[in-house]
Amino acid sequence: MRTSPPRWADLALIPAVNLLLALLVAGLVVILIGENPLRAVELLVTGSLGSSYGIGFTLYYATTFVFTGLSVAVAYHAGLFNIGSEGQAQLGCLGVTLVCLALDRTHWLLVLPAAILAGAAFGGAWAFLPGWLQAKRGSHVVITTIMFNFIASALIVYLLVNTLKVPGSMSPESRTFEAGAHLPFFHEMLAAIGIRVSRTPLNLSALIALLAAGLAWALIWRSRLGYEMRALGHSEPAAVYAGIDPARIIVIAMVISGALAGLMALNVIMGSQHRFVLDSVGGAGFVGIAVALMGRNHPAGILLAALLFGILYQGGSELAFEMPDISRDMIVVIQALVILFTGALENLTRAPIERLLARRGAG
Amino acid sequence: MTVGTDTRGAGKPDLAIELAGVSKSFGPVEANRDIHLAVRRGTIHGIVGENGAGKSTLMSILYGFYQADAGEIRVDGRPTPIPDSRAAIAAGIGMVHQHFMLVEPFSVLENVVLGAEDGRLLRPSLARARDALRRLERDYELEVDPDAIVGDLSVGAQQRVEILKALYREARILILDEPTGVLTPAEADHLFRVLAALRDEGKTIILITHKLREIMAITDAVSVMRRGEIVRTLPTAETSPAELAELMVGRRVLLRVDKAPARPGEVVIEARRLSLTDAGGARRLRDVSFEVRAGEILGIAGVAGNGQSELLEILAGIRPATSGAALLRGRPLDLSRATNGADRRARGIAHVPEDRHRRGLVMPFAAWENACLGYQDEARFAARFGLLDRDAIRAAARADIARFDIRPPSCDLKAANFSGGNQQKIVIAREMDREPDVLLVGQPTRGVDIGAIEFIHRQIVTLRDRGKAIILVSVELDEIQALSDRILVMFDGAVSGTRRAEETDERELGLLMAGIDPKAKGAA
Numbered sequence: 070m071r072t073s074p075p076r077w078a079d080l081a082l083i084p085a086v087n088l089l090l091a092l093l094v095a096g097l098v099v100i101l102i103g104e105n106p107l108r109a110v111e112l113l114v115t116g117s118l119g120s121s122y123g124i125g126f127t128l129y130y131a132t133t134f135v136f137t138g139l140s141v142a143v144a145y146h147a148g149l150f151n152i153g154s155e156g157q158a159q160l161g162c163l164g165v166t167l168v169c170l171a172l173d174r175t176h177w178l179l180v181l182p183a184a185i186l187a188g189a190a191f192g193g194a195w196a197f198l199p200g201w202l203q204a205k206r207g208s209h210v211v212i213t214t215i216m217f218n219f220i221a222s223a224l225i226v227y228l229l230v231n232t233l234k235v236p237g238s239m240s241p242e243s244r245t246f247e248a249g250a251h252l253p254f255f256h257e258m259l260a261a262i263g264i265r266v267s268r269t270p271l272n273l274s275a276l277i278a279l280l281a282a283g284l285a286w287a288l289i290w291r292s293r294l295g296y297e298m299r300a301l302g303h304s305e306p307a308a309v310y311a312g313i314d315p316a317r318i319i320v321i322a323m324v325i326s327g328a329l330a331g332l333m334a335l336n337v338i339m340g341s342q343h344r345f346v347l348d349s350v351g352g353a354g355f356v357g358i359a360v361a362l363m364g365r366n367h368p369a370g371i372l373l374a375a376l377l378f379g380i381l382y383q384g385g386s387e388l389a390f391e392m393p394d395i396s397r398d399m400i401v402v403i404q405a406l407v408i409l410f411t412g413a414l415e416n417l418t419r420a421p422i423e424r425l426l427a428r429r430g431a432g
Numbered sequence: 433m434t435v436g437t438d439t440r441g442a443g444k445p446d447l448a449i450e451l452a453g454v455s456k457s458f459g460p461v462e463a464n465r466d467i468h469l470a471v472r473r474g475t476i477h478g479i480v481g482e483n484g485a486g487k488s489t490l491m492s493i494l495y496g497f498y499q500a501d502a503g504e505i506r507v508d509g510r511p512t513p514i515p516d517s518r519a520a521i522a523a524g525i526g527m528v529h530q531h532f533m534l535v536e537p538f539s540v541l542e543n544v545v546l547g548a549e550d551g552r553l554l555r556p557s558l559a560r561a562r563d564a565l566r567r568l569e570r571d572y573e574l575e576v577d578p579d580a581i582v583g584d585l586s587v588g589a590q591q592r593v594e595i596l597k598a599l600y601r602e603a604r605i606l607i608l609d610e611p612t613g614v615l616t617p618a619e620a621d622h623l624f625r626v627l628a629a630l631r632d633e634g635k636t637i638i639l640i641t642h643k644l645r646e647i648m649a650i651t652d653a654v655s656v657m658r659r660g661e662i663v664r665t666l667p668t669a670e671t672s673p674a675e676l677a678e679l680m681v682g683r684r685v686l687l688r689v690d691k692a693p694a695r696p697g698e699v700v701i702e703a704r705r706l707s708l709t710d711a712g713g714a715r716r717l718r719d720v721s722f723e724v725r726a727g728e729i730l731g732i733a734g735v736a737g738n739g740q741s742e743l744l745e746i747l748a749g750i751r752p753a754t755s756g757a758a759l760l761r762g763r764p765l766d767l768s769r770a771t772n773g774a775d776r777r778a779r780g781i782a783h784v785p786e787d788r789h790r791r792g793l794v795m796p797f798a799a800w801e802n803a804c805l806g807y808q809d810e811a812r813f814a815a816r817f818g819l820l821d822r823d824a825i826r827a828a829a830r831a832d833i834a835r836f837d838i839r840p841p842s843c844d845l846k847a848a849n850f851s852g853g854n855q856q857k858i859v860i861a862r863e864m865d866r867e868p869d870v871l872l873v874g875q876p877t878r879g880v881d882i883g884a885i886e887f888i889h890r891q892i893v894t895l896r897d898r899g900k901a902i903i904l905v906s907v908e909l910d911e912i913q914a915l916s917d918r919i920l921v922m923f924d925g926a927v928s929g930t931r932r933a934e935e936t937d938e939r940e941l942g943l944l945m946a947g948i949d950p951k952a953k954g955a956a
Contacts, residue, residue, distance in 0.1 A: 292817075292819050293820050296820055304790060304794050307790065310805075311808065313774075
C-alpha cells in the first residue's frame with residue numbers, strides 16, 4: 070500500500086539530508102579533536118571551491134569519480150554489483166599506458182582514440198571474466214570481482230616492477246610519456262583563448278567524462294540494450310519471459326561497466342601523471358561505488374555526487390594542510406562518514422521522510 | 433453507506449466477534465471504513481469481496497497484524513484490544529493463512545508445538561501435543577500422521593496441520609483466508625466437512641473467499657465488502673450468487689460467458705510426448721500429447737503443481753523439455769533452451785504467464801515500458817542507433833489502455849501501482865495486440881476482480897472467434913468450464929483425460945484431477 074515518495078524527494082531531499090547528517094557527525098569528531106568544526110567546513114569549502122586552483126583540482130578528482138561511478142551504475146541497472154571497478158581501472162591504466170608508450174612521438178589527437186579503445190578494452194576484458202563466470206557458472210560477481218581486484222593489483226605490481234620500469238630506476242613506474250601523449254590541460258586550453266587560471270591537473274578528459282555520462286544515460290534509458298538490462302535488473306523471470314538471454318546481458322553489462330572504469334585512466338595516466346605509477350587508481354574504484362549509490366545510479370546524480378567527492382578530496386587536503394591536528398586520516402574518516410550515511414545507511418532517513426511526506430500528502 | 437448492516441446491539445453475549453466502527457487507512461488509501469460486523473458464535477460466516485475490497489486488511493486487524501485507526505473489537509462481548517497476534521491467540525482467535533506458515537522439514541507434531549512449547553524441554557510438550565492431536569483428529573476428521581514430515585504432505589494435509597495448530601492453541605474462532613485456492617475438489621469437500629464439524633462443536637469460523645459457490649455451500653451468513661466497506665450482511669439462505677456478485681461489484685454481472693459453439697479449423701499447435709525431468713530427478717511431465725485447432729480453446733485443468741505450469745512454459749520457450757516435440761503448423765519448435773521467448777513471439781505465439789508479478793510485468797517499469805516487454809526488438813518500436821522509439825511505444829500503450837479500459841488511464845504509472853485486474857489487462861492487451869496465431873494463457877483471472885474477469889473472458893472468446901488457437905491453464909474449474917471447448921485434465925505430470933466441455937461435468941473432472949478416470953476401467 071506504500072506509495073513511493075515524489076521524485077524530487079528521492080533525488081534531492083534524501084541525499085541532502087543524509088549528507089547533512091554525515092557532516093554533523095563529522096563535526097562532532099572535529100570538536101572531539103579540539104578544532105572548530107565551522108572553521109573546518111569553511112576551510113573545506115574555500116579549499117575546494119574558493120580559487121581556480123581549488124576548483125581545478127576538485128574537478129580533476131571529480132572526473133575520475135564520474136568514470137568509476139558510471140561503471141558501478143551501469144552494472145547496477147543490470148542487477149549486478151560490480152565491486153571490481155578498482156581492478157578494472159588498473160587494467161585500463163595498463164592499456165592506456167601501453168598505447169601512450171607506443172605512440173607518444175605522434176600527436177595526442179592520434180593517441181586519444183587509441184587510448185580510449187585500449188583503456189575500455191583492458192577494463193572491459195577484466196570485467197568480462199567475472200561477468201562470464203556469473204552468466205555461465207553462477208559464480209557470484211561480487212565475490213569474483215573482489216578477487217579480480219587482488220589479481221589486478223598483483224599483476225600491475227609485477228608488470229611495473231619487472232617489465233615497465235625504467236631500467237636502473239628505483240621506483241616501480243613506467244617512463245614518462247613524450248608530449249605527444251599528453252592530453253591538453255584546461256589551463257593551457259583556457260590560456261589559448263586568453264583566460265588565465267592556475268596550473269592544475271584538470272584536463273580534456275573532464276569533457277570526455279561528461280560525454281560518457283550522456284552516453285550512459287542514453288544507453289540506460291533510451292536504448293533497447295538498456296531496456297533489456299533494466300528488465301533483467303528488476304526481474305530475471307520477466308526478462309527471460311521477454312525473450313532476453315540473461316547470460317548475454319550480464320556479460321555485456323559487465324564489459325561496459327569495466328570499460329567505463331578503464332576510461333578513468335585517460336584522466337589520471339594520459340591527462341595528468343603522464344606515466345603509470347604504482348598507486349594510479351588509489352581507491353577511485355571504491356569511491357565509484359559510493360558515488361553511484363549517492364547519485365542513485367543516474368548519470369546526472371553521479372555527476373553531482375562525483376563533484377561532492379571531488380570537493381571532499383581537494384578540500385580535505387587543504388584542511389589537513391591548514392589544521393595540523395586534522396590529519397590525512399581524519400579526512401578519510403569524513404569521507405567514510407559521507408559514504409556511510411549516503412550509501413549504507415541510506416534507508417535510515419528514507420523511511421521517516423517517506424512517512425512524513427505521506428502524512429502531509431494525506432492531510 | 434452501510435446498508436442493512438447487522439449489529440444487533442452492542443456487547444450481545446451470543447456474538448463471538450463484534451467489530452464496531454473499525455477504520456484503517458494506509459496513507460491516503462482507506463482500506464477499511466467504519467466497519468460494523470457481528471459474527472454469531474457457532475456459525476460459519478463468509479466474507480466476500482473483490483481484490484482490494486479490504487477483506488485481508490480487516491482480518492489482519494482481527495489477528496493483530498495491523499492496528500485499527502478507530503473503532504472497537506469485541507470478542508465474546510468483551511472489548512478486546514489486539515495489538516499483536518499473541519493477543520489474538522490469547523483471545524482465542526486462530527488464523528489459517530492462504531500461504532501456509534509451516535516449517536517444511538519439521539514433523540507435524542513439531543510444527544503444531546512450535547511457538548506453544550511449555551517449559552524448556554521439548555519432549556514433555558511433544559508428548560502432550562500428541563495426546564491433544566489424537567483427540568482433535570477423532571473429533572473433527574482432521575487425520576494427519578503426527579510424525580510425518582510436513583514437506584512430504586499433500587497441500588490438503590498441510591492445511592489440516594494449520595488448522596490443528598490453531599486448535600491446539602485453543603482457538604475458538606478460526607479465520608480461513610482463501611482456503612480452497614490450492615485444493616482439489618475432493619480436498620475442498622473434506623475441508624468443508626471439517627469446518628462443519630467444528631461449527632457443530634460450537635467453534636466460530638470466518639471464511640474469506642472469492643468463490644461464491646463455497647459461500648453458498650457452507651456458510652450461515654455472509655458479509656459483502658466493497659471498497660473498504662461492508663455493504664451488506666445477509667443470511668446465506670436468503671441470497672443467491674447473482675445477488676452477491678452484484679453487491680460485490682456494485683452492478684449487475686454476467687456469471688456465464690456468452691459464447692457461440694467453436695468452429696475449429698486446421699491443427700495449429702501440437703504437443704507430442706512432451707516429458708520433463710527436473711534437476712532433482714522428479715518427473716514433472718510424462719508423455720503429454722495434444723493438439724489445438726484454429727478457433728478453439730483447449731482448457732488445461734488440474735490441481736496446481738501437476739505439470740500445467742511446466743507445460744505452458746515449455747510451449748512458451750522459457751523452459752526446456754527433456755524429450756518430446758512440439759509443432760507449430762507442422763514445423764517443430766526448439767525445446768532445448770530456456771531462452772526461446774523471442775523466437776516464439778516471432779513465430780506468432782503469445783504468452784500470458786501465470787505469474788504476472790514475476791514474469792508478465794516488470795513491476796518498477798511504467799505501464800508504457802511494459803507495453804513493449806517481449807516485443808522490444810520489433811521494428812515498430814525501434815528508432816535509430818539501437819534506441820527505442822518512445823513515441824511508438826507510448827502510442828501502443830495508450831491504445832491498449834483505451835481498448836482494454838485500463839484504469840487509471842495513465843501510461844506513466846508504475847505497473848506495481850495498478851490493481852491486479854488492471855495489471856492483468858496490461859499483460860493481456862500487450863499479448864493480444866499482435867494478433868498471435870496461438871495464445872498461451874495461464875491463470876488469466878487469478879487475483880482479478882469480478883468486473884475484470886468478465887471482460888478478460890470476453891476478450892479470450894473474441895480472440896477464439898477470430899480463428900486463433902488458445903491454450904488456457906487455470907486452477908479454477910469454473911473458468912475452465914466456462915471458456916474451454918475441450919478440456920484436458922492433468923494429474924502428476926500426465927494427461928489423465930480429455931473431454932469435450934459440453935460432455936463432461938464437475939464431478940467427472942474432479943475425479944480426473946485426482947488421477948481417476950471414471951471411464952477407463954482398471955486404470956489407476
